[in-house]
Amino acid sequence: MDxxxxxxxxxPVDFEVIDVHVHHGANPGYYPGPAGGDDIVHAMGRLGxxxxxxxxxxTASDFDYFNEQLAKSLDKHPHKLRGYVMITPHDAADPDRxxxxxxxxxxxxxxxxxxxxxxxxxxxxxxxxxxxxxxGLPVLVHTWAAPEVEATTRMAEKYPNARFIVAHAAxxxxxxxxxxIDGMKQCENMACDTAISDTYDGALEWFVDKVGADRVLYGSxxxxxxxxxxxxxxxxxxxxxxxxxxxxxxxxxxxxRL
Amino acid sequence: xxxxxARCQLGRRCVIRENEPVTKAEILELMDRCRIERAVAYHxxxxxxxxxxxxxxxxxxxxxxxRFLRQWVALPHTFGEFMSxxxxxxxxKENSVSSIRMFPKTHxxxxxxxxxxxxxxxxxxHKIPVFMTYNxxxxxxxxxxxxxxxxxxxxxxxxxxxxxxxxxxxxLEHCPNFHIGTGNYVVHGGVKTMCEYFGAERMIFDTGLPxxxxxxxxxxxxxxxxxxxxxxxxxxxxxxxxxSEVEL
Amino acid sequence: xxxxxxxxxxxxxxxxxxxMPWQTDEILEIMARCHIDGALAYHIVAREGETQxxxxxxxxEIAQIPQLQPQWCALPATYDEFLHADALRDAMKExxxxxxRIAPKSFAHSARPYAMKELMGFAAECRVPVFFDxxxxxxxxxxxxxHDYPDVSFVxxxxxxxxxxxxxxxxxxCGNLYLGTGNYVPHRGLETFCKYYAADRLVFNTNLPxxxxxxxxxxxxxxxxxxEEKELIAHGNIERLLGEVRL
Numbered sequence: 001m002d003x004x005x006x007x008x009x010x011x012p013v014d015f016e017v018i019d020v021h022v023h024h025g026a027n028p029g030y031y032p033g034p035a036g037g038d039d040i041v042h043a044m045g046r047l048g049x050x051x052x053x054x055x056x057x058x059t060a061s062d063f064d065y066f067n068e069q070l071a072k073s074l075d076k077h078p079h080k081l082r083g084y085v086m087i088t089p090h091d092a093a094d095p096d097r098x099x100x101x102x103x104x105x106x107x108x109x110x111x112x113x114x115x116x117x118x119x120x121x122x123x124x125x126x127x128x129x130x131x132x133x134x135x136g137l138p139v140l141v142h143t144w145a146a147p148e149v150e151a152t153t154r155m156a157e158k159y160p161n162a163r164f165i166v167a168h169a170a171x172x173x174x175x176x177x178x179x180x181i182d183g184m185k186q187c188e189n190m191a192c193d194t195a196i197s198d199t200y201d202g203a204l205e206w207f208v209d210k211v212g213a214d215r216v217l218y219g220s221x222x223x224x225x226x227x228x229x230x231x232x233x234x235x236x237x238x239x240x241x242x243x244x245x246x247x248x249x250x251x252x253x254x255x256x257r258l
Numbered sequence: 259x260x261x262x263x264a265r266c267q268l269g270r271r272c273v274i275r276e277n278e279p280v281t282k283a284e285i286l287e288l289m290d291r292c293r294i295e296r297a298v299a300y301h302x303x304x305x306x307x308x309x310x311x312x313x314x315x316x317x318x319x320x321x322x323x324x325r326f327l328r329q330w331v332a333l334p335h336t337f338g339e340f341m342s343x344x345x346x347x348x349x350x351k352e353n354s355v356s357s358i359r360m361f362p363k364t365h366x367x368x369x370x371x372x373x374x375x376x377x378x379x380x381x382x383x384h385k386i387p388v389f390m391t392y393n394x395x396x397x398x399x400x401x402x403x404x405x406x407x408x409x410x411x412x413x414x415x416x417x418x419x420x421x422x423x424x425x426x427x428x429x430l431e432h433c434p435n436f437h438i439g440t441g442n443y444v445v446h447g448g449v450k451t452m453c454e455y456f457g458a459e460r461m462i463f464d465t466g467l468p469x470x471x472x473x474x475x476x477x478x479x480x481x482x483x484x485x486x487x488x489x490x491x492x493x494x495x496x497x498x499x500x501x502s503e504v505e506l
Numbered sequence: 507x508x509x510x511x512x513x514x515x516x517x518x519x520x521x522x523x524x525x526m527p528w529q530t531d532e533i534l535e536i537m538a539r540c541h542i543d544g545a546l547a548y549h550i551v552a553r554e555g556e557t558q559x560x561x562x563x564x565x566x567e568i569a570q571i572p573q574l575q576p577q578w579c580a581l582p583a584t585y586d587e588f589l590h591a592d593a594l595r596d597a598m599k600e601x602x603x604x605x606x607r608i609a610p611k612s613f614a615h616s617a618r619p620y621a622m623k624e625l626m627g628f629a630a631e632c633r634v635p636v637f638f639d640x641x642x643x644x645x646x647x648x649x650x651x652x653h654d655y656p657d658v659s660f661v662x663x664x665x666x667x668x669x670x671x672x673x674x675x676x677x678x679x680c681g682n683l684y685l686g687t688g689n690y691v692p693h694r695g696l697e698t699f700c701k702y703y704a705a706d707r708l709v710f711n712t713n714l715p716x717x718x719x720x721x722x723x724x725x726x727x728x729x730x731x732x733x734e735e736k737e738l739i740a741h742g743n744i745e746r747l748l749g750e751v752r753l
Contacts, residue, residue: 232724
């Protein structure tokens with residue numbers, strides 16, 4: 001597969017792409033561009049992305065509002081979009097109602113650091129992780145630094161049937177990367193994504209060399225920022241075609257049971 | 259004495275501390291308990307999420323509710339992401355929105371005339387007061403620059419706390435368009451000192467509900483060593499006057 | 507489509523990420539992989555150490571590499587630590603240098619006219635484009651620098667995705683500001699930029715080695731803009747700017 005040729009064509013790619021980390025809805029801190037479900041689907045069409053798994057809002061101040069906005073988009077685009085239910089340490093809500101609200105919801109999103117600097121393994125979140133554990137659901141976890149990765153590892157150990165996707169840390173700082181490598185070696189139910197706005201060529205190759213490609217999932221963090229550059233960064237990396245195919249879709253199909 | 263709160267946030271927000279009020283009913287209960295007649299309110303989603311959507315949520319949440327005076331959050335019209343000035347004024351008039359709140363730090367934009375000149379000209383022309391919290395400004399110098407860049411706009415700056423007096427005094431002296439929200443303005447004897455040096459007209463009662471304490475804010479005014487007339491101005495008179503001057 | 511990278515960096519950095527390419531042949535390999543025909547390059551020593559020495563190192567490093575063209579780092583000639591305007595012009599002409607890079611915060615000097623008048627006057631007179639990372643003059647400082655020197659073409663690199671509300675008013679007010687596309691990744695950023703400001707003000711760059719060339723190329727390829735606009739961004743605009751230099 002000539003991945004480079006696909007990128008240079010600037011047209012929808014004809015290899016399967018499942019993006020496990022997409023944001024739905026505006027981010028208050030800056031002009032985000034068009035941010036709703038229709039806009040995500042439009043961008044998917046331009047790039048040839050097959051499925052996007054969306055998390056509500058940025059940090060979802062009012063998670064009920066943002067979960068509902070996402071639910072509407074999931075209903076409207078059932079073949080293109082999937083969703084994570086935003087959870088929060090500040091409310092012991094039952095996520096079940098969202099899974100009943102829309103069949104497009106497939107997992108949970110945990111971003112407690114942005115919800116008052118709460119730790120990922122805070123006991124207020126355990127019921128949510130237990131829910132994911134009972135149902136074998138993926139949990140997309142926002143991480144950045146090593147302590148957050150380590151907290152995720154503890155939760156992955158505690159809830160072995162939940163499938164944790166560690167966002168960002170594979171491509172942030174050295175300590176976070178190492179913590180993630182250790183965590184993924186320790187816990188089979190930990191994966192990671194490729195979402196980061198800016199990193200160097202070679203970073204992903206280095207990480208895959210350490211942990212293999214089987215639990216690395218393509219994620220772009222779109223619409224926080226653009227996604228076309230992330231597509232190219234993976235497609236034109238020095239990874240093998242088999243590794244790229246795994247990262248772009250095979251792993252996600254398995255991990256998210258799509 | 260009537261209290262009208264110049265700063266209240268409706269809507270569910272991202273961070274909620276233990277037992278902090280969240281719902282409109284809980285906020286109204288506190289307002290009743292603290293005898294706050296009405297409150298100028300903006301929506302949490304407008305600050306923390308989607309500004310335009312949050313402003314619309316505010317309209318829904320305050321539909322037919324005379325206890326809340328509507329306040330919209332504004333952004334610059336950069337890349338067309340927010341209403342133009344003309345659209346904003348029209349929307350404010352149609353929806354009985356009488357003031358604007360801005361979050362330049364949270365929302366990431368410049369306050370300088372090259373960026374906001376046209377917007378602030380409109381605020382001045384229509385006598386629309388602009389509200390901000392102090393921590394949305396980079397420094398006291400940035401506050402001074404803003405006040406002097408737009409001398410005809412009335413700014414209400416709140417959540418000033420008790421350590422800024424030395425920085426703010428000269429700004430209050432030089433900038434008559436600078437008003438302080440009293441919620442959390444808890445300098446020892448601060449309200450009295452402000453009245454002595456600058457007049458009660460420069461203070462506007464606010465609480466910062468639901469994250470600020472309404473009871474504390476009310477108590478601060480009640481116990482201030484100032485005249486009843488000054489208390490009345492601060493508690494409601496100044497804000498009512500300012501809002502009545504708005505021309506849309 | 508041809509790509510010309512308006513800004514990349516050579517030389518060993520003080521700290522670099524795991525697996526990060528930094529050697530010149532690694533940079534060239536990535537350029538080849540990404541179909542980038544050529545690049546303007548500056549040297550890390552000029553940026554993080556001795557400016558004049560670093561500029562000389564750069565010339566030696568790229569002497570036999572025609573794809574790489576030199577970009578010099580510059581600072582005011584305080585205490586004669588850098589070249590004054592006339593000497594700078596001669597040296598740039600002799601060595602085929604057509605762009606400069608400044609770093610007022612990192613180099614600890616003011617960007618205001620009382621400090622940079624001579625250097626910027628030279629850049630304006632000789633139509634030398636001046637590059638700097640956004641972090642060197644962020645927010646209102648960006649406006650000040652563009653406004654203070656209206657006849658200098660400034661190219662800012664290393665922006666990010668969250669700056670549009672800051673950048674927009676400066677782009678409106680200052681026609682001499684150009685944006686390097688490397689890491690300019692707001693959602694639909696290039697498309698929106700072209701709609702409001704035109705493709706003429708975008709300049710393809712990678713920020714190699716800390717930035718990703720594969721990402722930078724992909725960003726332009728997939729941008730929902732015309733082929734002509736892509737060509738302008740990918741190489742046309744920087745070629746025009748370089749063609750206008752008069753040393």
